[in-house]
Amino acid sequence: MRAAVLTGFGAPLTVREEPDPEAGTSGEVVVEVLAASVPPYAAEVFGGERKYPLVPPVVPGVGAVGRIVHVGPDATRLRVGDLVWCDPTVRSRDDALTPDITLQGWSSRGEGGARLALRQHDGAFAELMRVHTENVFPLPAAAGDDPARWAALTAHIIPYGGLLAGGLEAGETLLVSGATGNLGSSAVAVAFAMGAGRVVAPGRNRAVLDLLADRFGPRLRPVPLTGDGDVDRAAMSDAADGPIDMMIDLLPPSAPSTVARAAAMTVREYGRVVLMGGVGMLGGDDLALPYPWIMRNSITVRGQWMYPRAANVGIIRLLASGALDLAPETVRLFGLDAVNEAVAYAAAHGGPFERTVLVPRNSS
CATH class of the missing domain: 3.90.180.10 (Medium-chain alcohol dehydrogenases, catalytic domain)
Structure with a gap:
């Protein structure tokens, strides 16, 4: 061969x-x-x-x-x-x-x-x-x-595994950290195919944010990032127009950990945070989430590398049904x-x- x-x-x-x-x-x-x-x-x-x-x-x-x-x-x-x-x-x-x-x-x-x-x-x-x-x-x-x-399938199944790990349910509000990237945009599409009510999509690339908003309509909530963690966190929370149930991070290794931190800390009490990106893989500061915030708000923080075997069947069903186009x-x-x-x-x-x-x- x-x-x-x-x-x-x-x-x-x-x-x-x-x-x-x-x-x-x-x-x-x-x-x-x-x-x-x-x-x-x-x-x-x-x-x-x-x-x-x-x-x-x-x-x-x-x-x-x-x-x-x-x-x-x-x-x-x-x-x-x-x-x-x-x-x-x-x-x-x-x-x-x-x-x-x-x-x-x-x-x-x-x-x-x-x-x-x-x-x-x-x-x-x-x-x-x-x-x-x-x-x-x-x-x-x-x-x-x-x-x-x-x-x-190579791209879509990875965020699908993360959304399964976080237990995304129909009607929930999801924040996708890294939404303007290749895997992050897949997470947006897969989340809507799974029945997400709203998806908050932060990013620096306004053209990509406009593309996502055009494709997915008013349930997609784009948020242009400024680089100021406090300002960005407030903007992401406001865009959700209600509690954010879950955040999934798919940022690349070049992204600073402060961006992932600001996104993670938008989730509601009893919210879930799923980490799948590359933050810290090439050096730089590690992700630092406050112990008191995690404990007092009963936050679930979950790392997920790839996906369970059964996820292959699930993502194929989403594609075959047309829910994921x-x-x-x-x-x-x-x-x-x-x-x-x-x-x-x-x-x-x-x-x-x-x-x-x-x-x-x-x-x-």
């Missing part, structure tokens, strides 16, 4: 022939990759800026839409030819309570995750990929008409030979609902 290989951090990806992946006797499937999303921050990963624990040479790529070409003997529902979503969040099978995790072809957590990555090493920037059987989820037939658009998204396709152009394009086009997608069987 042909694949894009990261031979070393700071070097361009190399497209070359690699051995076809083979499934084990059980527990794995092999998938033909139809479409794989290229995250906007991929250039930072491949350049070594984000210091992800990838071990070159490696075929990168985080999640894919594909068709099954081989199933193991223990698969009872999956069949060759099935159109599927390949979840990159691979969990170890020998600890149900605290499994080790690797993001196939992308990252891992701790020593156990690194060991797991030795087997599920290569990701989706290839014509074929080996995947754990439990990480493959059937897609509706309609997804076959435009698999590249459905590759946006992919039609307004902008999708730019690249063939495997243009993978480095795709990475550069993704970095320059990482705004709301902009998707860069690699189509490995397409030579252009």
Whole structure:
């Protein structure tokens, strides 16, 4: 098969022939990759800026839409030819309570995750990929008409996992910290698909705030940020026109912790705060929330990395039902030979609902 290989951090990806992946006797499937999303921050990963624990040479790529070409003997529902979503969040099978995790072809957590990555090493920037059987989820037939658009699952499922972790309920008011970014804007769309009553969307980019308001209407409450924590906190609270039940943070590593703090401290008594962003990953001040405020207001603060396995089924249902609409998204396709152009394009086009997608069987 042909694949894009990261031979070393700071070097361009190399497209070359690699051995076809083979499934084990059980527990794995092999998938033909139809479409794989290229995250906007991929250039930072491949350049070594984000210091992800990838071990070159490696075929990168985080999640894919594909068709099954081989199933193991223990698969009872999956069949060759099935159109599927390949979840990159691979969990170890020998600890149900605290499994080790690797993001196939992308990252891992701790020593156990690194060991797991030795087997599920290569990701989706290839014509074929080996995947754990439990990480493959059937897609509706309609997804076959435009698999590249459905590759946006890579973006939407992350905030969906955070909203599930925070227990978002229909009719509630949510504040999305980082709403003008790629993942933050996905959180806005997913929250409305889940039935949120209002979404408060703070940000510095007024053009993006206008875009969100135009797409989602009066239930979207945009808030231009000033950089003054007290002023911004008051503005976000006022925009909600009532209590803020939950806040989810999806700010990038470059964002100061003071922005996340101001957003978090808008939630009501018994409110929930979910942290999923990258604040502090590249240095800088850590997030400091006041102990008395958390305790006296019975605030729940929850960290969430990625999402539970069942979230894959839920997000696919939202897409299949039309509650989460992919039609307004902008999708730019690249063939495997243009993978480095795709990475550069993704970095320059990482705004709301902009998707860069690699189509490995397409030579252009």
